[in-house]
Amino acid sequence: MKKSYWFLIGIIILLVLIAGVFFVIKKTGKTSEAIDGIDPALQSRIDAMFSDLAKEGEVCGGIEEIQCIEGFYCEPEMEFIGSPGICVKNFE
Numbered sequence: 107m108k109k110s111y112w113f114l115i116g117i118i119i120l121l122v123l124i125a126g127v128f129f130v131i132k133k134t135g136k137t138s139e140a141i142d143g144i145d146p147a148l149q150s151r152i153d154a155m156f157s158d159l160a161k162e163g164e165v166c167g168g169i170e171e172i173q174c175i176e177g178f179y180c181e182p183e184m185e186f187i188g189s190p191g192i193c194v195k196n197f198e
Contacts, residue, residue, distance in 0.1 A: 160193045167191040 144152075159175045160166040166173065166180035168190035174180050175193070182191040 162193050165190050166193045
């Protein structure tokens with residue numbers, strides 16, 4: 107084959123590779139947008155895991171030993187050491 111044919115084949119392969127990269131970037135962008143639309147109930151549990159004090163109904167205890175805000179206590183969900191719980195109002 108002539109050199110010009112190899113040059114054209116090389117250009118076509120390069121264009122296909124560039125189109126593939128843009129396709130992957132476009133698809134990846136759509137998946138990252140789906141992560142932003144997280145369920146609000148799940149988001150509150152995640153926020154509680156990374157905050158200093160948990161509010162009423164939020165996750166507390168666990169390995170991170172998250173404390174509840176004043177006037178609330180951590181009611182464990184399971185009966186073993188290090189299990190997470192939920193902050194409930196202290197009725198004293």
